[in-house]
Amino acid sequence: MGKDREGKFHPGKGKPSGANKSEPEIPSDLPVRHPNRNTSKGEDYSKTEATANKSRNATYTEEVTKxxxxxxxxxxxxDIFIELASYDQPPxxxxxxxxxKAGVEVNEQxxxxxxxxALQQAEKMLNEQGTETITTKRMLKPGYDLLREDKFWRSLNEGLAVYIADGFFKFIKLRAPLIQHVxxxxxxxxxxxxxxxxxxxxxxxLDIAKKFPRFYRADAIGIEHLQVEELPSGVDDVVHTEEKGDNAVFRTGGKGGVGSANFHGIGAGRPDEKENIALYLEEVDDTIWQxxxxxxxxxxxxxxxxFLIPIYRSVSDYKYIWPEALTGNxxxxxxxxxYEEAMEVMKPYFEQPLRxxxxxYGNKSATELTSTNVGVIIPATYYxxxxxxxVKKGSRIWGTFNEQxxxxxxxxxxxDKVDDLIDKAVIKTIxxxxxxxxxxxxxxxEQGELAAIFRY
Incomplete structure (x- = not known):
């Protein structure tokens, strides 16, 4: 091996020295890597594994939160009831x-x-029924996410119904309490x-008063305040007094606040309080009529x-004023x-279909068109x-019915292998x-869990 002018060594031409010699023996105690050993371990391997885990976690998260x-x-x-009732992808x-809606219960969550x-109870039930863990987590995660929505928990009503399945999470805020159930x-x-x-x-x-009458629509579920723009705000909004020389002129607005009529102080005389109220209530009646x-x-x-109720009845054009009234301020x-007071008075009206x-049922009880036999009633609801x-409140009958x-x-x-047959009978009837x-x-x-009137 020679040096160049700069003093660097260069190997000679041809094969390296000892190339033709036999391979040296390897000492028996020298550690040797197995040929199948993963030589990519270390920093590169960690990065590869982390990427794979990240990919798996992303896929898992996507499945759970969709x-x-x-x-x-x-x-x-x-239609909404039947949509929920017809859902058949268990669990x-x-x-x-x-x-x-309000109060200390809201503040204390x-x-x-x-x-x-309830979510924890449902999770336990799913586990006991053998549902896969990833499916359980995917089903319940929207519910657990909802727990963090403070606005949601401060905007509830009297009842909450939540329906959950794989890929399905819908809820209804109800205007009356429900019995807690999972x-x-x-x-x-x-x-x-x-x-x-x-x-x-x-x-x-119609909540009538000398000032600011209120008008509502109500049903078996709740009440709605109806805003009627032309509704007069009081007697003074309808009957106006103007002094013109020696005469007092009493001016009333027409229907819905349009037009006017005059009462002059000479001749007919000044309207008394009752007449003014009658004019005002007639205007109220005309407005809600229109x-x-x-x-x-x-x-x-x-x-x-x-004293206001009979005056209103005397001036109203509406033929369906309820005989009983809510008296008082x-x-x-x-x-x-x-609404609660109104529903007590209107109970006979809502009970008419049941009566x-x-x-x-009483007229047909001696015929085959009525029954209390659940073995007859449940199949009949399907057909x-x-x-x-x-239905007797609180009743449960467990089992199965093969319609075919x-x-x-x-x-x-x-x-988990049987149905609530009363629930099914209710659904089919509706x-x-x-x-x-x-x-x-x-x-x-009649005594029993169910009673029915048949069409044929």
């Missing part, structure tokens, strides 16, 4: 809770705590929603002080308090035979255009 909570707003219609979770407990089954538990469904019965309330009542045949319930009440159904179904084979099996207890009445045991037409 379903968002959806509120079913507005009236609970038959199906139903959570029913009484909730609070009572409803949020109850919902969290169920995991092959379908949703929807019969408790029946009392909240839209019914044809409704009525109007805005709403001219196309209605439903009851109008009057609320107000004793109700302007200090909020809408819900007024007719019970009367019909559109039931026109009216009476017309085979009914009653089970001793609840499990789907097929029948009526359902939930009743106390002593109100049932």
């Amino acid at each position: 379903t968002q909570p959806e509120e079913l707003v507005g009236d609970l219609t038959k 199906c979770i139903s959570i029913l809770l009484p909730t609070h 009572v409803d949020m705590t109850a919902f969290k407990s 169920r995991v089954n092959t379908s949703f538990y929807v019969s408790p929603l029946v009392p909240f469904m839209v019914r044809p019965e409704y009525f109007y309330i 805005s709403h009542l001219n196309r209605e045949t439903v009851p109008l319930l009057l609320a107000g002080q004793d 109700h302007h200090q009440q909020n809408d819900n308090e007024l 007719r159904a019970l009367e019909d 559109s035979r039931v026109s009216q179904l009476f 084979d017309n085979k009914l099996d009653i089970a001793d207890q609840e499990s 789907q097929n255009g029948g009526e359902v009445y939930f009743m106390e045991a002593d109100q049932m037409p």
Whole structure:
């Protein structure tokens, strides 16, 4: 090996020295890597593994969070009820809770705590039924996410119904309390929603006073304050006094505040207090007649002080004023308090369909068109035979019904392999255009869990 001018060594041409010699022996105690050993371990391996984990976690997160909570707003219609009732991709979770609109329960997050407990109970049920862990987490994650929505828990009503399945999370805020219940089954538990469904019965309330009358529409579920722009705000808004020389002129607004009529101080004389009130209430009546009542045949319930009620009846053009009235000053009440009193008075109106159904049951009780036999009633609901179904509140019958084979099996207890047959009977009756009445045991037409009137 020689040096160049700069003193660097350069190897000679040809093969390296010792190239033709045999390979040296490897000492037996020298550590040797196994040929199958992963030589990519170390920093590069860690990066590869981290990337893989990140990819898996991203996929997992995407699967878990793809379903968002959806509120079913507005009236609970038959279509919404049937949509929930017809969902058949188990497992199906139903959570029913009484909730609070305001008060210490809201401040102390009572409803949020109850919902969290319900989610944990549902998770336990799913695990006991053998549902895969990833499916359980995917189903329940929107619920756990909802726990962090403070605005949601401060905007509830009196009841909350939540329905959860894989890829499905819908809830309904209800205007009355529910009995707390958690169920995991092959379908949703929807019969408790029946009392909240839209019914044809409704009525109007007019809270009359010398100032600021209030007008409402109410039904079996709740009350709505109707804003009528042309509604006069008081007697002085209708009857005006003007001094013109030696004459006093009393001027009234026309219907809906349009036009006028005069009462002169000479001749007819000055209208007294009762006449002024009558003119004012007639204007109120004309205004709500034009805005709403001219196309209605439903009851109008009057609320107000004793002396105002007969005056209004005497000037009103509406033929369907309810015979009983809410007497007293109700302007200090909020809408819900007024509604509660109104519903006590209007109870006979809402009970008319039930009374007719019970009367019909009594007339047909000696025939084959009525029954209390659950073995007959439950199959009949599937085949559109039931026109009216009476259900004892709190009843449960577990089992299965094979519609094709017309085979009914009653089970001793609840499990994920049987259905709530009363819930199914309620659903089928409503789907097929029948009526359902939930009743106390002593109100049932006959003793039993169910009673029915058949179409044929």
